[in-house]
Each structure stands twice: as structure tokens, then as C-alpha cells.
Amino acid sequence: MEPAWVALSLSLKVALWATAVGGIVGIAIGWILAHTRFPGRDVVDSLLLLPMVLPPTVLGYYLLVLVGRRGTIGAWLESTFGIHLIFTWQGAVIAAAIVSFPFVCKSARAAFEEVDPRYEQAARVLGLGEAAVFFRITLPLAWRGILAGLLLAFTRALGEFGATLMIAGSIPGRTQTLSIAVYEAVQAGEDALANQLVAIISVTAVVILVAASRLAPARIGQRDLGRR
């Protein structure tokens, strides 16, 4: 395969994994923030935005220090499981998931808060357990907002550069994502490759945006019809 397509497929793989990991964590945290009251909830809510606000290099440094071979988590992972995250695509997934999960978390919280609690109560009265209420009532009703957050998270993960470069490095075929491949090509003066790469990533971004705007209303329209 051509280097550009290798980088694209790696980027998509990392972004999909990051969206899946960040999505599950973000939806869970969003639900907790929307449904529970505890002291310091607003502080937690603000802290969760930190990955969006902090420079990616700062996140990259934190990750390097924590999950590196000599970091507290990294040393434990290596001695217990023999896992070494630095310079692996899994490391890139962690970096991308951390920068992108606040998008899911924020929109999931807002979406859960907009769900009318009477529907959930009606389901409980009809005998559904809490898990069933969540998966059959709350999640479908909040899906529109969550989907918007997931798409934003996916595009953010796809474009992630700084933290990824710091912890996953730039290994062609293993951790060299499209955004990093562009940087390398420009550094090396390979303008032809750089042109090819930026064209691919621009087209990919447009395709995702168009797909997002087409998919989202269709699903919601069907669901609305089904409810009536």
C-alpha cells in the first residue's frame, strides 16, 4: 500500500478506537453529571473540559510522565502486564481519546438533562429495571445530542497531532497518522507527498461532515415518527 493510504487507514483506526473509548467514558460521565447531585459537581464539570483547553503538548507531557516506562502508571503496566504504551498505536488511541472525550461528555450531559424524566418514570412504573430504562428510554431520547458529540470527538481525534507525536512518536505504518505524516513530509521537503496527504485528509474531512449532516437528521426523523 502507498504510504499515504497506510497513514489514512491508521488515522481512521486510531480515531475510531478513540471515539469508542472516549464515547463510552464520556457518555457514562455525562449521565452521572446529569443524574446525580454531589458536592463539587461544577468543579468536576469544569475539570473535564481541561483536555479541550490545555495545549496538546501539556497533555502529551503528562501522558509521557504517567504512562512512560518510568512513570507511575507506565511502570505498573509494564511490571504487571508487560504492556508498554509509548510508541504504540494504542498509545495514540489514549492520547486521541483524552483530547476528544470532553466533546462527548459535554453534549451527553446536556442531552441527558433534556430528557423528560416522566418518560423514565413511566418506564419504571411499567416494570423496567434501571439498566433497561437507560438503554431503552434515556439513551434513545438523548441520542441526537450524543451523536453530535461523537462526531465532533471523531473529527478531533482524527486531527490530533501534538500529544500523539509526543507519546506515540512517528513510526511509519505503526504510529504515523495522517496529521503526523503531513508534518514529516513538510519537514523533509517532500512537497509532492505533502500535497497528496493534505488532499486526502481534506477530502476525508469533507466526506465526514457531509455524511454527518445527512445521517443525523434522518435517524432523528425516523425516531420522531416512531414515537408519534
Next chain:
Amino acid sequence: MFTTLQRVVAALGVAFFATLAHAADVTVSAAASLTNAFTELGKTFESQNPRAKILFNFAASGALLQQIAKGAPVDVFASADEETMDQAQKQDLVEPGTRVDFVRNALVVVVPSDSRLTAKSLAEFDAAAVDGRLSRIAIGQPASVPVGRYAKSVLEQAGLWAKVERRMIGAQSVRQVLDYVARGEVDAGFVYATDAAVMPDKVRVLFAVPTPTPIRYPIAVMKAAGDKALATRFTQFIASPEAQAVLARYGFARP
């Protein structure tokens, strides 16, 4: 009559552009391995030329060349290899007659200070790679980082490149290689002797690797330089005995 909004916009515009051009600024793009020595020399030069302000831009020489080739307003370029400066000359970026070699450096293999590796040559290094003690080797990206190009050429000559390349962690500059080794994220790395000396407590030099061509650093004034006289004075200062003494203190050899 100007509205308040127009005045604010005008004031912001002036504030934004006013600091862009400063007559006595000398922008020096220098190889990453020169970071510590040049930072000190820049201060010395500024104290001797009170009106001058030296702005350093440290990165891999190849990356610096690309910035200059794309029109970055750089006054002086100091590269870690002849090849990058040759390319700058080929692209007609160098002010004729200003190029001069000012230091020499050596390629070394470093390991984290707690490493148990004891290889004393590339052949022993190869043996360590075979038995699994060397699973990750940091090397500057050969396309843009001179130290990576030197490493690649010696490894190719020794017939080891294909083997090492599979274990290679590519770095953006020699200083990133040093950082990876110092943090223990890689088992070994190729850096210059002067870089190894920056972190004597965190990295250990295994052995020096003889290079087929000596590692010489050229410096030159760029055609795009704003104040060519001041830029030339800086390059002359770097070649002066005073600056050479400072460079020697950081481990650089005379050209």
C-alpha cells in the same frame, strides 16, 4: 468622525504589526545540537552589540532548511551537516562567500544510565539487538535530521540498517533522541557527543561511531537577511577565538 470601534480596530492593528519588524533583530536558525552553546553565545553577542537582538530558532537542520526555502525571514543559518547547507546553496538561499565551517562533532551511541548494555562497537551492538536487549533504538528521521542521516549511513556501511530500521523510533531532532533515551523509553539512541554531555546523569555513552565523512557544522548568512552587516558580524563572532572557547567548553571540536 471615527467611531470608537474603528479606533479600537486601528489601535489593535498597529499593536499587532508594530512588533513584527525590528531593525536590529538577527534571526538565527540553528541545529538543535547547538541549543545550549548558541544560547550562551547569543547573550555574549548581545552584550557586545547592545542594539542587536538575537532570536534563535532551534530545530533539526532539515526542518530549518524547509522553513527558509519557503520564505521564512532567517538571517543566519547554522546546520549540523554540509549536505543541508549544500542544498541551501543549490536553492540559492545563501549569501555568496559567507559560508564557513565553525565546529566539528562526533556521533555516539547512548543508552539510559541504568542500562546494562556494554557493547563497544556496532558489531557488539548488533549482537545485543539479536538477543532482544535492544528492541527500540531512537534515530533522528534521516530525511530531515542530520544525526539520523549520519547514523543511517554508518549502519548501512556496517550492513545493519535493515535490521536496525525495524527497531527504529524516528525522532524530530537530535534532542528528541536524547530525551527518549534519558526517559528510558528506548534502549539506545544515536546522538552527537555534545548532546550526550548535556545529560551526563541520565544517559551513558556506549561508544563513539566513526563516520566516513567528518561531522562539520557550517554557518552562513542568508540572502533574505534584513541587516546583512549585523548578520555577518554574528557569523564572524561565532568563528572568533572567544566563541570557539565557549563552543569547546560544550564539547565541540575545532573544524
